[in-house]
Amino acid sequence: MADWTERYRPSTLSEVRGNDKARDAFAEWARSWDDHREAVILHGSPGVGKTSAAHALASDMGWETVELNASDQRTADVIERFAGRAARNATLGGSAAGGGASGGDTASRQLVILDEADNIHGNYDRGGASAITKLVKESGQPIVLIANEFYDISRGLRNACRDIEFRDVSARSIVPVLRDVCRKEGIEFESDALQRIAERNRGDLRGAINDLQAACEGRSSIAVEDVVTADRDKAMGIFPFLDAVLKEESAEESLRSAYAVDETPDDLTKWIEDNMLDVYDAGEATRAYDFLANADVWLGRVRASQNYSYWRYATDNAAAGVAAARDGTKGGWTRYGRPQFWPSSDSTADEVVGKIAEASGCSVATARREVLPFLSAVTHHCKPRDLTVAMAAAYDLDEAGVAFVTGSGESTNKVESIVEDARERREERMADHAEGAFAGGAARADDSLDAGDDAAPDREGREAGSAADGTADDGGPNGGGPNDRSAADEDVDAEDDDGQSGLSDFV
Numbered sequence: 433m434a435d436w437t438e439r440y441r442p443s444t445l446s447e448v449r450g451n452d453k454a455r456d457a458f459a460e461w462a463r464s465w466d467d468h469r470e471a472v473i474l475h476g477s478p479g480v481g482k483t484s485a486a487h488a489l490a491s492d493m494g495w496e497t498v499e500l501n502a503s504d505q506r507t508a509d510v511i512e513r514f515a516g517r518a519a520r521n522a523t524l525g526g527s528a529a530g531g532g533a534s535g536g537d538t539a540s541r542q543l544v545i546l547d548e549a550d551n552i553h554g555n556y557d558r559g560g561a562s563a564i565t566k567l568v569k570e571s572g573q574p575i576v577l578i579a580n581e582f583y584d585i586s587r588g589l590r591n592a593c594r595d596i597e598f599r600d601v602s603a604r605s606i607v608p609v610l611r612d613v614c615r616k617e618g619i620e621f622e623s624d625a626l627q628r629i630a631e632r633n634r635g636d637l638r639g640a641i642n643d644l645q646a647a648c649e650g651r652s653s654i655a656v657e658d659v660v661t662a663d664r665d666k667a668m669g670i671f672p673f674l675d676a677v678l679k680e681e682s683a684e685e686s687l688r689s690a691y692a693v694d695e696t697p698d699d700l701t702k703w704i705e706d707n708m709l710d711v712y713d714a715g716e717a718t719r720a721y722d723f724l725a726n727a728d729v730w731l732g733r734v735r736a737s738q739n740y741s742y743w744r745y746a747t748d749n750a751a752a753g754v755a756a757a758r759d760g761t762k763g764g765w766t767r768y769g770r771p772q773f774w775p776s777s778d779s780t781a782d783e784v785v786g787k788i789a790e791a792s793g794c795s796v797a798t799a800r801r802e803v804l805p806f807l808s809a810v811t812h813h814c815k816p817r818d819l820t821v822a823m824a825a826a827y828d829l830d831e832a833g834v835a836f837v838t839g840s841g842e843s844t845n846k847v848e849s850i851v852e853d854a855r856e857r858r859e860e861r862m863a864d865h866a867e868g869a870f871a872g873g874a875a876r877a878d879d880s881l882d883a884g885d886d887a888a889p890d891r892e893g894r895e896a897g898s899a900a901d902g903t904a905d906d907g908g909p910n911g912g913g914p915n916d917r918s919a920a921d922e923d924v925d926a927e928d929d930d931g932q933s934g935l936s937d938f939v
């Protein structure tokens with residue numbers, strides 16, 4: 433069955449529904465283009481008719497169209513060629529470029545439609561935005577840039593263009609479009625069914641038409657129940673989803689599919705990451721990794737801030753971005769592999785980071801970004817046992833926590849004995865604390881420093897007292913409150929020389 437959104441794409445501006453003001457402003461931009469020669473940005477949510485409006489306008493004006501993807505590296509070259517051609521044509525007295533069109537300038541115009549103008553950076557082509565800005569300024573042809581997020585377009589490019597916002601199409605405007613489609617397809621319908629489709633697509637006319645088509649598949653009439661069933665059927669399995677992203681669907685469709693899969697963006701990203709190389713060639717994979725890296729950044733922000741609204745951006749990158757990195761569609765069957773999920777690694781990470789933040793008085797974000805990587809690097813690579821014990825004691829880590837930070841297996845004897853020693857050390861400290869060890873804790877400082885050649889940190893003794901709470905200041909990772917300094921001088925000074933950084937240096 434042909435795609436209904438294509439079949440019923442508006443062919444003239446007057447068929448573009450629900451955005452009268454934008455439509456009028458756009459028509460006016462085109463009519464007066466010779467006077468201002470500005471490019472225009474049409475921005476708004478997916479599926480509200482921006483691309484359709486651009487094509488419809490060109491047809492109304494009798495202009496040819498050239499559609500390019502703004503985020504594609506090659507686009508700048510193509511526009512350059514246009515600009516050059518337009519300039520040459522101008523010097524030839526405005527004769528037609530398209531071969532034989534008469535009737536002056538406007539008939540020979542080519543409307544350049546640049547899709548995904550908000551996706552130029554973050555892409556492999558770092559210079560893309562400025563190249564396009566330059567071309568937008570110099571081009572001899574009218575250019576329409578299309579974007580979902582106006583403010584994701586570089587400022588220079590925004591300032592160089594006029595902008596027109598396309599608003600979400602209201603359910604009230606969507607229903608008549610659906611009704612028209614049903615009539616043309618000879619489908620009987622219950623009005624409530626159309627209303628429901630319109631409402632659940634919240635302003636997205638393309639989505640509504642797609643849903644209608646899905647609901648009508650194999651039927652000559654639709655009732656509310658059919659629409660409700662279609663709702664339920666929407667859930668998508670992970671394997672069809674991987675096919676969608678890695679082989680078949682556009683970025684936009686892949687994104688919609690991502691929302692239909694019952695997995696978190698973390699897991700979806702892992703699935704894509706782990707299977708992408710089985711399908712993509714080197715060029716595609718290189719581009720895809722940029723998006724996956726962006727997705728990871730957003731996932732990291734979600735974890736650090738617990739702000740789940742960032743999930744959307746992770747999904748955008750992992751699903752839509754990776755799909756956009758693909759050249760065309762692919763066929764064939766792939767044996768997808770289940771990614772290695774590290775059971776509980778995320779919750780362990782959260783717990784460890786929370787404890788570090790609490791003990792050190794820093795934010796969770798700092799603990800995650802700065803302290804944890806440092807601890808991991810030191811304990812993992814240098815393997816100083818005493819430091820690891822001190823760390824486990826300071827942050828009250830259990831086996832899972834120590835294993836997570838140091839990268840060792842959770843059940844190894846080593847980890848167990850470290851946790852045991854750390855527990856003892858905490859208990860001793862607590863006992864000391866109860867006895868007023870603050871004033872005379874030299875013995876404790878000694879105690880922690882006696883294994884100092886294992887690279888025990890040197891500065892906690894001085895800083896922990898001021899920076900930390902009960903956990904760190906009555907011992908800190910290497911013990912010793914502020915007053916311990918003199919008693920432990922010898923050891924500490926010896927430590928000073930080896931230049932080791934202390935944990936609290938990084939907090």
Ligand SMILES: Nc1ncnc2c1ncn2[C@@H]1O[C@H](COP(=O)(O)OP(=O)(O)OP(=O)(O)O)[C@@H](O)[C@H]1O
Pocket residue numbers: 436437438440441442447448449450451476477478479480481482483484485578579580601609637638639641684
């Ligand atoms: N305002 C509208 N009037 C009529 N049909 C529309 C409208 N908006 C969307 N459609 C239908 O949805 C399809 C997709 O719309 P279009 O590609 O123009 O949306 P868009 O806003 O450019 O979306 P995107 O940002 O995803 O490119 C069209 O082919 C048409 O069938």
